[in-house]
Amino acid sequence: MLHRIARTAFIASLTTALAGGVLLIAWQALGLATGDAGILTAPNGIFKTVLCIAASIASIAAYLLVHVKAARPASHSKAGTR
Incomplete structure (x- = not known):
């Protein structure tokens, strides 16, 4: 969830900073x-x-994106393997 929030904040703030620039x-x-x-x-x-x-928010969100793992679906173990 934190990864999704950071990604949304990154995209919004980066877009704002670049368009404003x-x-x-x-x-x-x-x-x-x-x-x-x-x-x-x-x-x-x-x-x-x-x-x-906006640029500061983008940089903080980028840092969080690097260090926070995205949620992945649980891996299913194959039947019959040891």
Whole structure:
């Protein structure tokens, strides 16, 4: 169960961090192209904080995924084997 929770948290937070990173780069490229310093510094508030938190959650979930075993169905012993 912990493996499933960690996997879900990893996928959601990694998707958020990567999509937000792409948006951040596009936003800053727009600011550079227009020469507007306000556009360049605009994402420095809550947007960047959310990206950092999402990346941190993804890294913690990735660590848990490595160290927590996934639940596997119980293996059935074959009849007649010793």
